[in-house]
Amino acid sequence: MRGAMLLGTLFALAAGLMWGLVFVGPLILDDYPAVMLAFGRYLAFGLIALPLGWLDRANLRELTRADWWEALKLSLVGNVLYYLFLASALQRAGGPLPTMIIGTLPVVIAIVANRRNAARDGRLPWRHMAPSLGLISLGLLCVNQSELQSLLADPHADPVRYAWGAVLAVGAVVCWTWYPIRNADWLRHHTQRSPRSWATAQGLMTLPLASLGFALTWGYFSATDAPWAMPLGPRPLLYVGMMLAIGLLASWVGTLCWNEASQRLPTRLAGQLIVFETLSALAYTYVWRQAWPDTLTLAGVGLLVAGVSWGVPQHRAP
Template structure:
């Protein structure tokens, strides 16, 4: 439990970095940032795959198919939605919507994986759901107040950002549950090798997506400077930094946690990502969060801590 929690915390601290790139590169389309990040991830995974080639040979065609599915939904589609949400609604609101993942995953896993991990009593989960819902409402209220105070703000753009964040939650609810299924079904396999396999599986779709975006940009007459945009050094450095730390090393730490913890509990520990992302977002703003936002963050943390106190109960086979 302690080692699993440590690995989940390390993954969350590194995953929080993915919320930084859309704020540092606001002029870069979300699609380019998604393809760029996972193209970097795939390129980083290639030499790692060569070093780990003996273990990767043990993977079957079905394993590689699963790695490809996880890469498409949990990597490319998730980050496409998340980057688009942050660019439209800013950092805090999408971060708080993503912050619902711990309870969403716990609720779904509670029914789906009860036979394997045990069932969390619904009556004891209800207070954590209420606390997290209130926390999101408070942060949303603070962000809407800031939006109303800005004469150049676009409420429609803000709403679209919130909707994209909801789609990102759907993608990353599916990903850790399916990823944990594979890891728990293969306790003899290396979490490091599985992280590398997902990087290799991501490479071709990311390369095709990047090339497709380049062709579309040229055909549509866009003045965006391809292939690396108006800030090429910053873009490439950010993509490889996030590809190494958030994608490969973060996935490795999460795989280690998923192999040690019940899915319902591991899912709740994604709160570390939310807290890290909020910290990074307000550091970039250069201003402390308002009291309403702080209260919302406190409720989110309290809700997840409440949920962590709930222990699964074994059910009959």
């Protein structure tokens, strides 16, 4: 059992390292609207899933109609809607604030899963969870306070735009609280199924959604005479390269690693390990900025790490 938990934790770490890349894409392609980034990423994910699905067709044939319907719902909420919210938030509020709002996911998922999945995973007493969740919340407060001070000190900042970015980031949290819990339900009830095949199935179901969204975006821009060079925008080579890289690494590899973790770990523990995504995203964002985080931000990150480090040993596999 310890080996399964260790392996699951390593898979969650790998997923976090992959997912952190999606926070950099909107900063690099800051002249692209969020819909182009979201639908482009998942169009790439779906196209990458096509040859992978052919290679894994034997396992995919075992999925029932209900399984494919579940994959479609997971793809819509956990992929398309989530990244629309996230990319929009990043472009309105920059990197750190949306990153840290998304960073509340370890707290939110742990609380929801601890109550919802008590029969399957066991219920951890709230007094055991409170210290780690308190440290994580305090860390988030420190980082957000630092960002608010930076906003107030910037004479060119737009508080309304910044606030909308925060609201959109909260929408992303709602989507990705629902997704891992439902995804874990399927994986834990189908332990004989391949997490790799389930990642590919979600990619295949994402393809029609992303294709439709991309086509509608193209039609809207054409109908409104928007100053936008469809279908690939003003920097086509960079756009295609970024979408393919994120589609492969963040979407397929990240989903594969997360599926492996979700099949081995209690959902409340897997939720807390999403902190690896938060830390990776912060690191990548500051590398892109070529800046060093201030003391308060570093203190917030330290509290975040301490909270998860405190909380993980409290969990036990059922």
